Amino acid sequence: MGMMQLIGLGKATFSHGIHPPEYKGTTDAKKIRRLSFASEMVLPLSQHFGKPSVPIVHERQEVVRGEPIARADGFMSVPLHAPATGVVKKIGLMPTARGPKADAIVLKLHSGASQEVLYEAPQDVGNMTPEEVVKAVQDTGMVGLGGASFPTHVKMTVPEGQKVDTVMVNGCECEPYLTTDHRVMVEYSMDLFAGIRIAMKAVGAAKAIIGIEDNKPDAIASLTAACPQDGSVTVRVMKTKYPQGAEKMMIKALLNREVPSGGFPSAVGVSVYNVATLAQLGALLPHSRGLIERVVTISGPGIEQPGNYLVALGTPLRFVLEQLGFHGDARQLILGGPMMGVSVASLDVPITKGVSGILVLTEEEKEAQIPKKVWPCIKCAKCVQACPIHLNPSELGMLAAKRQYETMEKKFHLNDCFECGCCTYVCPSAIPLVQYFRIAKAINRENREKAA
Amino acid sequence: MAEKASVIELRTSPHVRHTPSVDQIMRNVVYALLPVCAFAVYQFGISALALILVTVVASVGTEELFCRLSKKPTTVGDFSAVITGMLLALTLPPGFPLWMAALAGFIGIALAKVMFGGIGLNVFNPALVGRAFVQAAFPVAITTWTPAFAPGRLAEFIPSTWTFPFALPVPVDQWVKDLNVDGFTGATPLALQKFGDAAHAHVPTDAMDLFTGMVAGSAGETSALLILICGAYLAARRMMDWRIPAAMILGTYVTAGIFFLVDPAAYPTPMFMVLAGGLMFGAMFMASDMTASPVTPVGVWVYGLLIGFLTVIIRLFGGLPEGVMYAILFGNAASPLISAVTQPRVYGTSRKKKA
Numbered sequence: 001m002g003m004m005q006l007i008g009l010g011k012a013t014f015s016h017g018i019h020p021p022e023y024k025g026t027t028d029a030k031k032i033r034r035l036s037f038a039s040e041m042v043l044p045l046s047q048h049f050g051k052p053s054v055p056i057v058h059e060r061q062e063v064v065r066g067e068p069i070a071r072a073d074g075f076m077s078v079p080l081h082a083p084a085t086g087v088v089k090k091i092g093l094m095p096t097a098r099g100p101k102a103d104a105i106v107l108k109l110h111s112g113a114s115q116e117v118l119y120e121a122p123q124d125v126g127n128m129t130p131e132e133v134v135k136a137v138q139d140t141g142m143v144g145l146g147g148a149s150f151p152t153h154v155k156m157t158v159p160e161g162q163k164v165d166t167v168m169v170n171g172c173e174c175e176p177y178l179t180t181d182h183r184v185m186v187e188y189s190m191d192l193f194a195g196i197r198i199a200m201k202a203v204g205a206a207k208a209i210i211g212i213e214d215n216k217p218d219a220i221a222s223l224t225a226a227c228p229q230d231g232s233v234t235v236r237v238m239k240t241k242y243p244q245g246a247e248k249m250m251i252k253a254l255l256n257r258e259v260p261s262g263g264f265p266s267a268v269g270v271s272v273y274n275v276a277t278l279a280q281l282g283a284l285l286p287h288s289r290g291l292i293e294r295v296v297t298i299s300g301p302g303i304e305q306p307g308n309y310l311v312a313l314g315t316p317l318r319f320v321l322e323q324l325g326f327h328g329d330a331r332q333l334i335l336g337g338p339m340m341g342v343s344v345a346s347l348d349v350p351i352t353k354g355v356s357g358i359l360v361l362t363e364e365e366k367e368a369q370i371p372k373k374v375w376p377c378i379k380c381a382k383c384v385q386a387c388p389i390h391l392n393p394s395e396l397g398m399l400a401a402k403r404q405y406e407t408m409e410k411k412f413h414l415n416d417c418f419e420c421g422c423c424t425y426v427c428p429s430a431i432p433l434v435q436y437f438r439i440a441k442a443i444n445r446e447n448r449e450k451a452a
Numbered sequence: 453m454a455e456k457a458s459v460i461e462l463r464t465s466p467h468v469r470h471t472p473s474v475d476q477i478m479r480n481v482v483y484a485l486l487p488v489c490a491f492a493v494y495q496f497g498i499s500a501l502a503l504i505l506v507t508v509v510a511s512v513g514t515e516e517l518f519c520r521l522s523k524k525p526t527t528v529g530d531f532s533a534v535i536t537g538m539l540l541a542l543t544l545p546p547g548f549p550l551w552m553a554a555l556a557g558f559i560g561i562a563l564a565k566v567m568f569g570g571i572g573l574n575v576f577n578p579a580l581v582g583r584a585f586v587q588a589a590f591p592v593a594i595t596t597w598t599p600a601f602a603p604g605r606l607a608e609f610i611p612s613t614w615t616f617p618f619a620l621p622v623p624v625d626q627w628v629k630d631l632n633v634d635g636f637t638g639a640t641p642l643a644l645q646k647f648g649d650a651a652h653a654h655v656p657t658d659a660m661d662l663f664t665g666m667v668a669g670s671a672g673e674t675s676a677l678l679i680l681i682c683g684a685y686l687a688a689r690r691m692m693d694w695r696i697p698a699a700m701i702l703g704t705y706v707t708a709g710i711f712f713l714v715d716p717a718a719y720p721t722p723m724f725m726v727l728a729g730g731l732m733f734g735a736m737f738m739a740s741d742m743t744a745s746p747v748t749p750v751g752v753w754v755y756g757l758l759i760g761f762l763t764v765i766i767r768l769f770g771g772l773p774e775g776v777m778y779a780i781l782f783g784n785a786a787s788p789l790i791s792a793v794t795q796p797r798v799y800g801t802s803r804k805k806k807a
Contacts, residue, residue: 020468020470021468021470176468248799248800252799258799258800259799259800260800260801261798261799261800261801262800263800331461332461332463332467334465334467338465338466338467338468339465339466339467339468340465340466341465341467342465343461343462343463343464343465343467344462345462359467361467373473375473375474375475375530375571375572376569376570376571376572376573377572378474378571378572378742378743379572379742379743379745379747380477380693380742380747381693381742381746381747381748381752382471382690384747384748384749384796385749388799389798389799389800390796390797390798390799391796391798392747392748392795392796394747395747395791412795413798413801416798416799416800416801419465421465421466424466424469425466425468425469425470425471426471427469427471428471428472428473428474428476428477429473429474429572430469430473432464434464434465434466435464438464
């Protein structure tokens with residue numbers, strides 16, 4: 001402590017990466033508040049990575065808040081719960097953030113309903129086997145709330161032959177603007193510790209590490225004070241750097257282990273969860289409840305009442321913006337953070353399980369940040385020095401321009417790119433490198449499917 | 453609401469960027485070169501000024517010409533041709549005939565840049581290619597040195613500056629004699645060291661004079677101190693990779709040091725090697741050319757060390773007193789290979805490639 005902290009030593013970090021402006025000041029001290037209910041909710045059946053859920057309700061059926069309305073379709077899938085009491089208006093195609101319309105359940109709310117969750121049954125995690133815990137996790141419909149939306153119970157299933165010794169709890173929140181995880185750590189710390197114990201039980205790990213970037217001192221202080229005496233859960237301070245919260249980076253920074261290329265963290269004995277995921281799990285699982293709402297940071301210069309809101313899943317973007325107000329020169333809507341989020345075209349898109357933030361950027365922002373001209377690569381190597389995976393984005397970009405997608409994959413580890421955006425962020429030539437890589441991956445995938 | 457939705461824009465992530473653009477970087481390199489140019493003019497007079505202007509105009513004009521010929525939008529706005537012109541002038545003798553300088557600018561841009569596809573695609577540093585061309589074509593003019601701080605230099609041109617195109621350079625011997633500058637022998641410190649003068653085999657030059665630039669030489673190469681400061685500005689703004697000049701200077705120092713330790717009587721001191729001639733200028737502004745240097749972290753060190761090593765070898769054993777130019781050109785040629793064999797180890801993979 002003291003001197004070591006002062007000069008930044010002793011804080012865990014990874015090599016490379018970038019330091020984007022944080023823009024967290026507007027919301028990081030704002031308490032989580034509940035957003036009111038929209039009159040209509042849209043629940044896409046595929047809010048997670050894996051097979052879409054299967055509806056178990058029919059049109060015009062009455063549903064109660066918290067009631068399952070779609071079941072998991074096999075192991076790589078999760079169920080869906082009704083976010084509010086109302087009636088199923090329709091089951092059919094609705095707009096999604098990804099672009100094409102997808103199957104969704106549309107709920108029409110009963111305006112008089114108290115919206116209390118009545119659908120629950122207590123269960124004692126202490127008496128459950130790891131397999132039972134995993135099943136209970138799947139029943140909550142939990143997915144990674146950090147943005148990846150990967151089913152949590154799948155992560156908790158340790159592959160045969162592997163052993164997990166550490167549960168890593170991701171409180172980095174390295175994306176600019178977002179303060180969801182920050183507030184969850186400060187306000188829901190009891191739920192978070194309950195969730196950590198569930199995860200430890202499921203994977204059979206004896207210890208857990210909570211990694212928090214040093215720009216959240218209040219979260220570090222409160223969680224450090226709340227850690228159990230036996231030392232099974234510890235808090236580690238990490239340097240504020242993007243993408244510190246990427247699981248591969250975190251594992252390297254905290255344990256100096258590297259997840260093998262193409263493998264999962266369990267291969268090196270680690271299982272990583274976002275703090276928001278575990279806090280929700282800690283609140284829901286002991287009552288057998290389902291995931292029906294989440295904390296979302298709603299921010300950006302275009303929004304009038306920025307803050308951290310507890311939003312019911314399925315709330316349309318239009319309703320959120322109407323409630324919180326937005327400036328006339330709002331030009332871009334982003335779901336997620338500015339580095340990895342997606343921009344959306346329609347206000348009818350609903351808030352889904354993976355949405356950690358809603359950003360409204362204005363014309364001004366766009367002018368300042370979006371380069372007007374793309375230059376040829378001048379081989380300045382800034383991308384090479386930024387890539388956290390130590391790829392060579394410069395070379396990959398030139399190969400992409402020549403459409404040598406297979407060479408990119410075979411010789412330059414294209415598939416190790418997790419699209420953090422650091423290379424594009426630093427490129428003085430304004431080459432959309434990440435977008436090139438997404439296209440390259442998609443085409444390679446297509447070709448493989450064709451060949452198979 | 454509906455009308456708002458109609459102007460919402462769609463883009464792919466990342467949605468924020470924060471970096472100087474190519475033209476901003478190039479403009480800053482120009483800013484960094486301006487003090488060096490100013491010192492050159494102060495030291496060598498209006499001939500140096502004319503030289504800088506001519507090479508810049510020739511370089512930019514050539515790029516504009518080829519853009520028009522190929523019916524492509526002009527690329528002179530990126531300032532890279534301005535840099536080529538400035539770099540070229542600063543590596544030429546101050547009294548270099550202007551028409552030859554213009555030709556060097558044309559060749560540099562046309563042969564080394566436009567032919568390869570323009571900015572970002574050149575294999576060699578265009579300024580050095582231009583200089584190499586005139587070195588081969590006009591061996592006398594390019595080794596005709598004039599004294600620094602000649603009286604009246606800010607009012608009077610060096611006679612050779614205004615050589616008529618395609619004529620032999622106007623001789624400056626008599627003009628230099630008339631100036632009557634103490635101790636000027638018409639040779640640079642490197643030439644004095646290598647070939648000596650009438651009386652001595654090797655003539656050393658005071659290190660402080662080399663450091664501050666109180667010596668004869670190419671227009672912009674003389675003051676190591678000023679070049680260091682200007683280079684530091686670029687490095688601090690992260691517009692130049694400091695590792696390249698560091699590696700090149702280190703390579704020079706170590707190689708020269710080994711020779712000096714073997715035989716201090718025959719070989720110059722490593723400090724002399726680092727400070728003399730175009731080494732400092734070459735390291736800061738030439739070798740560090742982003743496009744012609746490797747992109748990999750290990751590669752930039754290999755590249756810098758290689759150039760430093762080659763510089764010393766050429767200086768000590770080549771037919772020329774100065775070796776920086778050819779060493780850098782060789783380094784440029786080797787950099788794609790260096791990049792290829794020093795690819796960084798990707799996270800989660802082992803160094804050795806799977807078969």
